[in-house]
Amino acid sequence: MSNGCKSNAPSSSGIYGPLTWFGNMVENCLKYAEAGRQAGKRVVGITCEFTPRELIIAAGGMPACLCGGVFETIAPAEKYLPSNLCPLIKSTFGFSVTKQNPFLEMADLLVVETTCDGKKKMYEMLGRDKPVHVLELPQKADDPDAMEHWVAELRKLKQRLETLFGAQIDDNSIRHAIRTMNRERALRRDLAALMKSDCPPMTGRELLDMKSIIACMPEDFVQYEKALSMLPGRTLDPPAESRVRVLLTGVPVPHGAEKVVDIVENSGGLIVSQENCTGIKPLLEDVDEEASDPIRALASKYFHLPCSVLTPNTRRMDSLRALVHDYRPDCVIDLIWQACITYDVESFQVRELVTNELGLAYLRIETDYSPSDSAQIAMRVQALFETVRAGSGRERNID
Numbered sequence: 001m002s003n004g005c006k007s008n009a010p011s012s013s014g015i016y017g018p019l020t021w022f023g024n025m026v027e028n029c030l031k032y033a034e035a036g037r038q039a040g041k042r043v044v045g046i047t048c049e050f051t052p053r054e055l056i057i058a059a060g061g062m063p064a065c066l067c068g069g070v071f072e073t074i075a076p077a078e079k080y081l082p083s084n085l086c087p088l089i090k091s092t093f094g095f096s097v098t099k100q101n102p103f104l105e106m107a108d109l110l111v112v113e114t115t116c117d118g119k120k121k122m123y124e125m126l127g128r129d130k131p132v133h134v135l136e137l138p139q140k141a142d143d144p145d146a147m148e149h150w151v152a153e154l155r156k157l158k159q160r161l162e163t164l165f166g167a168q169i170d171d172n173s174i175r176h177a178i179r180t181m182n183r184e185r186a187l188r189r190d191l192a193a194l195m196k197s198d199c200p201p202m203t204g205r206e207l208l209d210m211k212s213i214i215a216c217m218p219e220d221f222v223q224y225e226k227a228l229s230m231l232p233g234r235t236l237d238p239p240a241e242s243r244v245r246v247l248l249t250g251v252p253v254p255h256g257a258e259k260v261v262d263i264v265e266n267s268g269g270l271i272v273s274q275e276n277c278t279g280i281k282p283l284l285e286d287v288d289e290e291a292s293d294p295i296r297a298l299a300s301k302y303f304h305l306p307c308s309v310l311t312p313n314t315r316r317m318d319s320l321r322a323l324v325h326d327y328r329p330d331c332v333i334d335l336i337w338q339a340c341i342t343y344d345v346e347s348f349q350v351r352e353l354v355t356n357e358l359g360l361a362y363l364r365i366e367t368d369y370s371p372s373d374s375a376q377i378a379m380r381v382q383a384l385f386e387t388v389r390a391g392s393g394r395e396r397n398i399d
């Protein structure tokens with residue numbers, strides 16, 4: 001909440017080029033993928049931010065995120081998978097069952113990783129229809145042996161891509177891909193940084209929508225540049241100063257699963273920071289463009305990702321401290337997809353950090369993709385905001 005935001009820039013109801021562009025994100029990506037395939041490029045499906053898109057791009061591939069965010073694909077998945085599994089895993093697999101994800105259907109290879117157990121085992125099912133390459137992600141975040149293992153895993157991925165695509169991936173092509181991905185990260189980081197303002201010029205939902213499931217599409221870069229020049233000074237309706245500033249942490253919010261984001265922002269909140277894999281988490285660190293061994297540089301960046309599947313995951317707490325300092329939220333909402341054990345267990349530490357050390361109100365929301373609990377979530381979010389507005393949110397944990 002802040003004091004007065006005035007501007008002559010376009011209002012949130014105005015026609016807005018970059019928002020319109022990203023509003024057609026799936027169609028844009030489809031056109032790009034189809035044109036790329038005609039030019040001899042390959043679609044490579046990925047499902048996690050630990051996968052270095054740079055290696056895929058260096059091999060002449062187009063990395064497409066396959067993470068499912070759609071409620072309707074869950075029932076078909078439950079014919080094969082247990083129902084008490086994270087909705088993200090079920091929705092992703094449901095697209096395979098229904099064959100409704102064109103990027104999965106187009107993919108020549110799926111690059112997946114050993115993160116949580118549910119995903120890891122689901123990949124075996126995906127592997128019945130598509131070639132799958134599994135990256136074995138070490139779990140001990142600060143162990144030097146773990147880093148060496150991760151470097152070796154990335155070298156194996158390079159070999160697999162070279163063999164499958166008949167491509168030679170040299171250091172220069174990797175460095176070129178690193179520069180392109182760093183550029184994308186920088187543009188998205190700059191967009192996110194606009195939310196540091198007392199009067200953020202977009203909603204958290206708009207920011208979330210401004211990313212494509214295929215990385216490094218040149219037209220996206222053009223639209224990011226336009227958004228960065230057009231957005232500053234834009235006013236929101238209702239105005240930013242009347243809303244409660246929220247930091248959202250926890251699980252990723254894939255395309256289609258924006259239920260909680262929308263509830264928060266329709267209840268008087270404004271999500272100023274998204275500390276998750278669909279938000280700023282993968283953008284916090286770039287890859288060293290000058291490193292003598294670019295694969296080691298990639299390994300270093302990606303292994304630093306503060307995901308709850310690692311132990312310990314102290315980097316996430318450090319990141320939360322820094323984001324609270326920079327984005328000045330009034331409260332923190334921790335989103336957990338049902339049956340996500342690692343983020344659920346870690347929520348204890350997040351709550352402790354937020355309430356005891358940072359002195360902010362904290363709300364944990366555990367849900368799935370079904371709309372059935374939306375009214376109940378809205379009531380809890382409104383209670384959180386009343387506490388914040390009453391000025392007591394900084395003293396107690398309201399969950």
Ligand code: SF4
Pocket residue numbers: 047048049050115116251252277305307308309
């Ligand atoms: S939260 Fe962890 S497992 Fe999920 S996409 Fe991010 S890095 Fe991967």
Ligand code: SF4
Pocket residue numbers: 086087088089115116118119251252309337339340341342343
């Ligand atoms: S949200 Fe949790 S359970 Fe679901 S895929 Fe990600 S890490 Fe696994």
